[in-house]
Amino acid sequence: MSSYGPATGTGSPERRSLSNDLAMAVATMIHDESLQPGDQLESVKTLAGRFQVAVPTMREALRRLEAMGGVNLRHGSGVYVGENVRRMVLPNPLSPKPTGDQLIELLEARRQIEPPIAALAATVRSPDGIDLLVDTLDEARRCISGHDDRLWLVNLNFHRTIATTGGNTILAEVLDSIVFIHAEEQREILRLHGDEERDFDEHRRITELIVDGDVNAARQAMEEHLDNVLRIVRERLSRES
Known part of the structure; x- marks a missing residue:
């Protein structure tokens, strides 16, 4: 080739x-x-x-x-x-720039799916998954400190790793499909959100709750995180329209 x-x-x-x-x-x-x-x-x-x-x-x-x-x-x-090469879902490179409505729909879909996955992760706490979660959080911190534009990919991997920590491969595949097939939408969401430090702090809080095994709090923290992102993106889209 x-x-x-x-x-x-x-x-x-x-x-x-x-x-x-x-x-x-x-x-x-x-x-x-x-x-x-x-x-x-x-x-x-x-x-x-x-x-x-x-x-x-x-x-x-x-x-x-x-x-x-x-x-x-x-x-x-x-x-x-890598381990996931046989089940990767890649985004269509020819997809047009996502509309505001598509961004909102994507966040609303994630709002329905990811809080229970965070609760499962706090219940199972797969040791390998926990290690990956902490490593991914550390990498996000380095990206923010170094102004590395890979941050959006690292943030996607953070959410994906939560599903891995729950130990359910099917749920991990479902989240892969939602997150990575809409990778460019996720990148636009991060641009609109704009607050890297706040995003990181919310990710760190979710990680701490999962590591501690606090199931209900982990679910709630993920709900609040996605609610915050959804609210901010709606506000920014309104200003740009």
Whole structure:
């Protein structure tokens, strides 16, 4: 495979479409070559040459896959196939920019689904899931401190990891479908929300309650978090209209 996909009519894809196209191409390569979780891929530089893109672009695509559990990027070691490569749901790179109504519908759907998942996570408290949850929170803190634009992906992975902590693979897949197939909507939601520190504090509170096993409080904290996001997004959309 020597090319990640077609260019747009303007000569080169928009960055978000390029990154999604490239992520899909890497996932397809993994399937075509029958690679298994734990198998090592070529280096980022070699993959960039293979798909004929710049190294930073290749790295961005791999980070998207990493957020979905499709690959693991190990500093100083390389790129490895992730555990979730067989069940990833990738967003359509050709989807138009989401409307305000679509953003609200997405948040309302998550408001119905995620509080019970947080309660389940506080009940089960899978040790591996807890470790991932804490690691993801730490990564979000680093992204905020370093003004890293990967924050939106890390935040998506935070919500996904809560489902993993609940130990129910079906619920994790459902949340994957909702969160990642609407990845660009999630990115727009984060832009509209605008308060990275508040978002982080609410995520930290949810994490603490899950770790402590406080089932009812974890459910309530997730409800309040999504209610706050929904309220702020509605206000910002109203101002921009």
